[in-house]
Amino acid sequence: MTGDGRTAPIAPRDDLALREGYHSPQVDVEVRLNTNESPFGPPAGFIETLGRELAAVEWNRYPDRSANALRADIGALHGVDASQVFVANGSNEVLQTVLLTYGGPGRSAAVFEPTYALHSHLARITGTSVVTGEREADFSLEVDAVRAFVDDHDPNIVFLCSPNNPTGRTESRGVVEAMAADTGRLTIVDEAYGQFADRSALDLVSDDRPFVVSRTFSKTWALAGARLGYLIAPAWLVTELSKVVLPYHLDAAKQIAGRVALRFGDEMAARVAALREERGRLVGRLADLDVDVTPSDANFVLFRPRQVAADEVWRRLVEASVLVRNCASWPRLEGCLRVTVGTEAEDDRFLDALEEILRA
Numbered sequence: 001m002t003g004d005g006r007t008a009p010i011a012p013r014d015d016l017a018l019r020e021g022y023h024s025p026q027v028d029v030e031v032r033l034n035t036n037e038s039p040f041g042p043p044a045g046f047i048e049t050l051g052r053e054l055a056a057v058e059w060n061r062y063p064d065r066s067a068n069a070l071r072a073d074i075g076a077l078h079g080v081d082a083s084q085v086f087v088a089n090g091s092n093e094v095l096q097t098v099l100l101t102y103g104g105p106g107r108s109a110a111v112f113e114p115t116y117a118l119h120s121h122l123a124r125i126t127g128t129s130v131v132t133g134e135r136e137a138d139f140s141l142e143v144d145a146v147r148a149f150v151d152d153h154d155p156n157i158v159f160l161c162s163p164n165n166p167t168g169r170t171e172s173r174g175v176v177e178a179m180a181a182d183t184g185r186l187t188i189v190d191e192a193y194g195q196f197a198d199r200s201a202l203d204l205v206s207d208d209r210p211f212v213v214s215r216t217f218s219k220t221w222a223l224a225g226a227r228l229g230y231l232i233a234p235a236w237l238v239t240e241l242s243k244v245v246l247p248y249h250l251d252a253a254k255q256i257a258g259r260v261a262l263r264f265g266d267e268m269a270a271r272v273a274a275l276r277e278e279r280g281r282l283v284g285r286l287a288d289l290d291v292d293v294t295p296s297d298a299n300f301v302l303f304r305p306r307q308v309a310a311d312e313v314w315r316r317l318v319e320a321s322v323l324v325r326n327c328a329s330w331p332r333l334e335g336c337l338r339v340t341v342g343t344e345a346e347d348d349r350f351l352d353a354l355e356e357i358l359r360a
């Protein structure tokens with residue numbers, strides 16, 4: 001359909017028919033706790049330095065096509081060579097590039113629901129078929145179950161998400177190690193929230209296996225507006241991704257923003273530590289309310305009101321000018337809502353409103 005209701009003169013690809021675009025409803029409210037952004041802006045020193053460095057950009061020239069300096073800086077952060085780092089416009093574009101390179105028609109990707117909706121969405125729009133496994137009742141993964149599922153369906157790509165969005169826990173080390181050892185397929189561990197957790201899969205990246213870990217500047221680095229993500233992988237795999245991604249896909253401003261951000265690692269770590277502490281306080285207060293709470297290693301918490309319907313709670317929170325994510329219609333998450341850890345003041349606004357709604 002066109003905007004005015006007429007039939008469009010050309011239809012999209014048949015395999016895209018009926019696909020909904022991915023979107024997170026945005027409502028104009030005072031307290032936004034729905035997309036797991038950092039509640040803190042980047043440090044003032046970052047803004048000042050960035051402004052100075054942007055003033056020196058030669059805008060008439062194409063940027064460094066392979067973003068060598070940025071990749072070297074990210075590599076230094078993780079103790080790997082620049083050749084093992086692939087960067088793109090948000091980790092979503094990183095994942096899309098992996099799927100364009102290693103997925104596509106005739107190939108498949110495995111996801112374990114409930115998990116980040118973009119993994120299966122990106123698989124489908126790149127023509128990759130999706131095989132859907134299930135998490136355990138507590139949303140964890142068990143080695144034997146994952147092994148059996150993978151043997152059964154033989155996917156080319158396996159998605160893990162650690163901590164898993166929207167449920168919150170890191171994947172078990174046993175599962176991650178089992179998939180890293182399975183060199184017959186490509187395993188992606190999405191660590192968008194990695195710095196909020198105690199455990200990472202980065203140490204399992206090795207030249208002899210198709211195993212990659214993706215990260216982003218959107219959450220811990222307080223830079224969702226910059227759209228910058230990356231993955232750490234064997235150098236040969238990064239070479240293949242670079243052949244697929246568009247030339248000059250990473251603009252000059254973003255390359256600089258990423259490099260400047262990395263100079264403020266201590267400030268970033270302090271923000272992460274503050275949010276982890278605030279997560280403990282938020283979970284503690286939620287535990288006193290009439291809701292079931294899922295433990296979290298990330299900067300968000302999944303919870304399920306016991307007596308009041310999630311849709312009703314969501315709507316009344318919006319009336320109180322607090323926006324959380326309504327997960328009630330997602331697979332296996334009936335009745336669930338997800339709240340991002342905000343500042344203490346924001347979380348109190350949320351908690352006070354929720355308490356009021358559940359009491360009535």
Ligand SMILES: *Cc1c(COP(=O)(O)O)cnc(C)c1O
Pocket residue numbers: 036089090091092093116161165190192215216217218219224227228229
């Ligand atoms: C937020 C999020 C991302 C980040 O996407 P960007 O494109 O880097 O902003 C990736 N994976 C998961 C699981 C997320 O929740």
